[in-house]
Amino acid sequence: MKLKDFAAQIGLSPTTVSRALSGYPEVSDKTRKRVEAEAARLGYHPDVNAVRLATGRAGAIGVAMTRAGDYQFSEFINGMAERLSGGELDILLIPMGEHETVDELQVFRRLAQSRRVDAVVIHSPVPDDPRIALLDRLKIPFIVHGRSLTTVPHAWLDIDNEAVTRRATDHLLDLGHRRICLINGPDNYTFARDRDHGYRTALQARRIAYDETLVHHGTFSDETGFRFASTALSKQARPTAFVAGSMMTALGIYRAARSLGLAVGSDISVVAHDDVFPYLTAETMTPALSTTRSSIRAAGREIADLLLQMLDGRKPSDIAELWPVDLILRDSSRPAPKEPTP
Amino acid sequence: MKLKDFAAQIGLSPTTVSRALSGYPEVSDKTRKRVEAEAARLGYHPDVNAVRLATGRAGAIGVAMTRAGDYQFSEFINGMAERLSGGELDILLIPMGEHETVDELQVFRRLAQSRRVDAVVIHSPVPDDPRIALLDRLKIPFIVHGRSLTTVPHAWLDIDNEAVTRRATDHLLDLGHRRICLINGPDNYTFARDRDHGYRTALQARRIAYDETLVHHGTFSDETGFRFASTALSKQARPTAFVAGSMMTALGIYRAARSLGLAVGSDISVVAHDDVFPYLTAETMTPALSTTRSSIRAAGREIADLLLQMLDGRKPSDIAELWPVDLILRDSSRPAPKEPTP
DNA sequence: TTGAAAGCGTTACCAC
DNA sequence: GTGGTAACGCTTTCAA
Numbered sequence: 001m002k003l004k005d006f007a008a009q010i011g012l013s014p015t016t017v018s019r020a021l022s023g024y025p026e027v028s029d030k031t032r033k034r035v036e037a038e039a040a041r042l043g044y045h046p047d048v049n050a051v052r053l054a055t056g057r058a059g060a061i062g063v064a065m066t067r068a069g070d071y072q073f074s075e076f077i078n079g080m081a082e083r084l085s086g087g088e089l090d091i092l093l094i095p096m097g098e099h100e101t102v103d104e105l106q107v108f109r110r111l112a113q114s115r116r117v118d119a120v121v122i123h124s125p126v127p128d129d130p131r132i133a134l135l136d137r138l139k140i141p142f143i144v145h146g147r148s149l150t151t152v153p154h155a156w157l158d159i160d161n162e163a164v165t166r167r168a169t170d171h172l173l174d175l176g177h178r179r180i181c182l183i184n185g186p187d188n189y190t191f192a193r194d195r196d197h198g199y200r201t202a203l204q205a206r207r208i209a210y211d212e213t214l215v216h217h218g219t220f221s222d223e224t225g226f227r228f229a230s231t232a233l234s235k236q237a238r239p240t241a242f243v244a245g246s247m248m249t250a251l252g253i254y255r256a257a258r259s260l261g262l263a264v265g266s267d268i269s270v271v272a273h274d275d276v277f278p279y280l281t282a283e284t285m286t287p288a289l290s291t292t293r294s295s296i297r298a299a300g301r302e303i304a305d306l307l308l309q310m311l312d313g314r315k316p317s318d319i320a321e322l323w324p325v326d327l328i329l330r331d332s333s334r335p336a337p338k339e340p341t342p
Numbered sequence: 343m344k345l346k347d348f349a350a351q352i353g354l355s356p357t358t359v360s361r362a363l364s365g366y367p368e369v370s371d372k373t374r375k376r377v378e379a380e381a382a383r384l385g386y387h388p389d390v391n392a393v394r395l396a397t398g399r400a401g402a403i404g405v406a407m408t409r410a411g412d413y414q415f416s417e418f419i420n421g422m423a424e425r426l427s428g429g430e431l432d433i434l435l436i437p438m439g440e441h442e443t444v445d446e447l448q449v450f451r452r453l454a455q456s457r458r459v460d461a462v463v464i465h466s467p468v469p470d471d472p473r474i475a476l477l478d479r480l481k482i483p484f485i486v487h488g489r490s491l492t493t494v495p496h497a498w499l500d501i502d503n504e505a506v507t508r509r510a511t512d513h514l515l516d517l518g519h520r521r522i523c524l525i526n527g528p529d530n531y532t533f534a535r536d537r538d539h540g541y542r543t544a545l546q547a548r549r550i551a552y553d554e555t556l557v558h559h560g561t562f563s564d565e566t567g568f569r570f571a572s573t574a575l576s577k578q579a580r581p582t583a584f585v586a587g588s589m590m591t592a593l594g595i596y597r598a599a600r601s602l603g604l605a606v607g608s609d610i611s612v613v614a615h616d617d618v619f620p621y622l623t624a625e626t627m628t629p630a631l632s633t634t635r636s637s638i639r640a641a642g643r644e645i646a647d648l649l650l651q652m653l654d655g656r657k658p659s660d661i662a663e664l665w666p667v668d669l670i671l672r673d674s675s676r677p678a679p680k681e682p683t684p
Numbered sequence: 685t686t687g688a689a690a691g692c693g694t695t696a697c698c699a700c
Numbered sequence: 701g702t703g704g705t706a707a708c709g710c711t712t713t714c715a716a
Contacts, residue, residue, distance in 0.1 A: 002693055013703045018695060028701060045455035049400065050693035052391040053708050060434070065419070070621055073416040077407070081437030090458065091435040092402070095423030113387035116432065221621040248621045251593070258600070259628050279412055279563040279590045286601050344709055355687045360711060370685060392709035395692050 006044040010035065021046070060090040061307055062117035064108075064131075066124055070220070071248070072275050072296050076145075079300025080121075083308070092117055105134055112138040119307050121145055126188050141310050143303055143319065147190050155310060155319035157303055159294045161191045166198035167327045168243045168271040168292055173206055176336035177241040177269060179214065181232050183225055183249045187217040192245070199243065214239060218249075225252020233260050233268070240336045244272035247280050250289055269333040273325075287331035294325045348386040352377065363388070402432040403649055404459035406450075406473075408466055412562070413590070414617050414638050418465075418487075421642025425650070434459055447476055454480040461649050463487055469532050483652050485645055485661065489532050497652060497661035499645055501636045503533045508540035509669045510585045510613040510634055515548055518678035519583040519611060521556065523574050525567055525591045529559040534587070541585065556581060560591075567594020575602050575610070582678045586614035589622050592631055611675040615667075629673035636667045 007014040012035065020027045020035035027035075038044075052059055063080070065073065080091060094111065096104050108131060111117060119141040122131050125148040135142045136152045143155040165182065172180050182199045185192040200210055214232070218224035225244060232239050233256060244250040250272035257264050264270055265287040272289055274282050275296035282289040306319055349356040354377065362369045362377035369377075380386075394401055405422070407415065422433060436453060438446050450473060453459060461483040464473050467490040477484045478494045486498040507524065514522050524541045527534040542552055556574070560566035567586060574581050575598060586592040592614035599606050606612055607629040614631055616624050617638035624631040648661050 003695095004693080014694080015696085015704075016702055019702090022695085026701060031701080043455070045452065047395075047693055048456040048458050049391055049394040050708090051695075053389075053395045053710085054693080054695040056708075058391065065416075065423070070416050071413045071619070074407075074412050077435060078437065081407070081435070085437060091437070093405075093419060093423070093433040093435060095420065095427060095433070110387065113385070114390040116390050219621070221623070223623055223626050226626055251622075252626075255628050277413070279561070280593075281563070281565055284565050284568055284594075286597050345711095346709080356710080357687055357689095357712085358685085361686090364711085368685060373685080389709055392692090393711080395694085396709075396711040398692075 001042065001044050003044075003046065006039070006042060009042065010038045056115075058115055058118045059088055060092040060117050061304075062092045062094045062111060062120045064094045064096055064120065064122045066096050071277070075275065075277060075297045076123075076300040079295075079297035079302075080304040081300075082297075083301045083304035087308075089118070089308075094120070105130060108134055108140075109138065112140045118311055119143070121303055121307065124189050124191065127190050127193065141307075141316065143306055143310065143316070145299065145303060147194070149190065153317035155306060155316040157299060157306065157319075157321040157323070158191070159299070159323045159325055161194035162198040162201070164198060164273050164292045164325050165195040165243055166202045167325070168273075168290075169199050169202035170205075171290075171327060171329070172241040172243070172269055172271060172333060173202060173208075175241075175269065175333060178208060178336070179211075179237065179239040180241040180243060181214045181229070181239045182216070182243045182245075183228055183253070184215065184217050184245050185220060192217060195245065220246035220248050222248050222252040222255065225249030226256050227252070229253040229256035230259070233257065233262060239268070241269040241333070242271070244270060247272055247274055247277065247282065247289075250282075250285075254285070265331050265334050267337060269336070271333050274328075282328070283330060285332070290330045290333040291328050292325045293328050294323055299323070343384065343386050345386075345388065348381070348384060351384065352380045398457075400457055400460045401430055402434040402459045403646075404434045404436045404453060404462040406436045406438055406462065406464045408438050413619070417617065417619060417639045418642040421637075421639035421644075422463075422646040423642075424639075425643045425646035429650075431460070431650075436462070447472060450476055450482075451480065454482045460653055461485070463645055463649065466531050466533065468530050469535065471532075483649075483658065485648055485652070485658070487641065487645060489536070491532065495659035497648060497658040499641060499648065499661075499663040499665070500533070501641070501665045501667055503536035504540040504543070506540060506615050506634045506667050507537040507585055508544045509667070510615075510632075511541050511544035512547075513632075513669060513671070514583040514585070514611055514613060514675060515544060515550075517583075517611065517675060520550060520678070521553075521579065521581040522583040522585060523556045523571070523581045524558070524585045524587075525570055525595070526557065526559050526587050527562060534559060537587065562588035562590050564590050564594040564597065567591030568598050569594070571595040571598035572601065575599065575604060581610070583611040583675070584613070586612060589614055589616055589619065589624065589631075592624075592627075596627070607673050607676050609679060611678070613669075613675050616670075624670070625672060627674070632672045632675040633670050634667045635670050636665055641665070 003014045007017045017035055020032040121143050123145045125144050125146045127149040129148045132148055132150050132152050132154055147156055147158045184195050216228040242253050253270055254264055257268055262268055272291050274291040274293045282291045345356045349359045359377055362374040463485050465487045467486050467488045469491040471490045474490055474492050474494055489498055489500045526537050558570040584595050595612050596606055599610055604610055614633050616633040616635045624633045
């Protein structure tokens with residue numbers, strides 16, 4: 001049923017019906033109530049495509065889905081959905097190929113030009129992210145989940161990645177560890193650089209030399225953790241502690257330790273960053289994993305909220321949220337072994 | 343720039359331009375080439391909302407996102423995206439709350455009535471899934487990822503879940519195991535029932551009595567695996583093998599075994615189902631995990647393809663794909679210990 | 685092979 | 701407070 005028919009059936013003009021259903025103030029309360037009741041009874045629903053054409057709004061926000069997202073993605077989206085549910089905004093997935101190809105930018109260009117979305121969220125920026133410059137130029141509202149160093153003013157929300165590794169490293173140093181490995185994300189991303197920085201800062205504060213052989217960059221997979229930890233732990237002067245960028249790499253480190261007959265929590269210590277997942281929890285690992293923690297689901301919720309504010313007129317350049325992280329001490333981080341291994 | 347302006351600029355009518363860009367046969371090759379070149383040069387792109395209103399097509403396919411999806415979701419979507427990329431179909435996320443609430447059905451109703459999507463894919467059906475009946479009634483094309491027992495004819499693609507557990511159990515029986523635990527998904531889902539069935543079938547073929555205390559249903563999390571395996575392995579007559587429904591539960595089982603000082607691959611055997619993820623791989627676990635394997639990414643790709651065919655006129659009732667699974671033997675499944683534990 | 689004009693189902697401006 | 705009507709930007713008959 002279309003507006004015209006529906007309006008005719010209840011003896012009102014399309015204009016009035018449209019206004020009543022869209023909550024315009026000038027329609028009388030009595031009329032509005034009646035229209036709403038009749039719409040429910042007769043099952044009238046506006047055609048979104050017509051609404052979109054008439055209003056110029058797309059009614060959707062696009063989420064760029066980089067390969068890097070992987071297992072965090074679902075939690076983030078669920079967070080956004082919590083905030084968006086019931087509203088008139090859909091979530092449109094924008095699958096991307098490999099990062100930073102020309103193709104990737106084309107995707108955004110087409111997206112903007114075809115007016116498919118009202119706003120966009122992008123993840124895992126690199127320090128000088130071309131997507132940011134492009135979206136700014138295209139004048140399509142966007143928010144960055146993560147940070148970039150671009151000079152283009154833009155909205156962003158990020159966790160304090162520098163603190164993630166600084167606090168974890170500090171904690172391990174407090175426990176007497178001196179050879180501490182860092183298994184970070186791919187080093188082109190800003191977040192990975194921030195984490196490198198936090199790690200270095202903690203070491204410097206104690207006048208401990210930075211040793212590049214203790215640091216690794218790679219994707220967040222158990223394999224990355226296993227490979228690097230295995231190699232590192234087989235060395236002559238083996239590390240006594242690890243800072244892991246993700247739960248998956250932490251799994252790999254645990255595994256490497258076990259396969260070498262080393263006990264996590266005594267022979268070696270581990271602290272990982274945890275985005276909080278329902279299917280893999282730090283506190284039930286054996287031993288319970290010490291983590292820096294920040295809910296990626298909550299980030300999704302907040303980003304959706306900020307996006308709503310932006311569409312409501314809030315200035316993007318006013319939006320910059322840096323979320324602190326919790327440091328949760330459990331059993332995987334313990335005092336360094338008294339005797340440095342020979 | 344709009345069609346009218348663009349057409350005027352290159353000295354053609356909107357009609358011809360529209361036809362040229364949409365690949366209609368009646369426009370001359372020369373004209374088409376010219377129009378395409380000019381469109382690229384001047385940056386003309388049709389407004390999708392106008393196209394959608396005029397054609398009645400939504401240009402998007404909806405993917406219902408149940409909480410059950412979680413970490414598999416991203417891989418599935420990426421598979422769909424591979425097939426859909428470049429095309430004119432977007433992926434619209436349909437976040438759902440808890441399963442089987444009235445609310446859930448409302449979501450689909452609104453979706454259909456507002457003409458937001460051309461087709462829908464739903465996951466993890468229950469045996470008599472109300473969503474299927476509803477979508478059929480609403481006449482919105484859909485495909486089910488998984489199976490239902492409803493009498494409503496519909497398109498579906500599923501892996502052979504009965505074979506998943508039957509083959510895994512069979513394999514363990516061949517190795518001499520007799521007390522084999524099954525850690526399955528939540529028992530309201532069809533796939534979990536099919537897996538129950540496969541497990542029972544394998545046991546029956548060897549005249550081994552079904553013991554309900556060896557079977558558990560729960561969400562796919564490491565905690566589920568850990569909890570149940572810990573309890574089971576602490577019993578007097580402890581099980582010697584486990585069939586796990588997911589990689590996450592397998593992690594939990596490994597962990598439980600270790601915490602009790604039992605070695606996977608000798609004291610106990612484990613076979614799990616693996617959807618194939620880039621961030622957690624069976625062959626690099628310690629010991630390498632034997633799995634039944636089927637790529638959920640490939641399923642996403644195929645489902646997108648089938649959807650395309652349906653929108654092209656293929657009858658949904660003709661679409662029914664049952665995918666076999668591979669059984670990959672690695673080191674976690676080995677002959678049962680000679681001496682049944684006392 | 686090309687073009688004119690009538691939709692597609694809303695919203696929003698301007699009268700009443 | 702309510703109604704008529706011109707957009708919104710495209711597709712698609714129908715005519716030429």
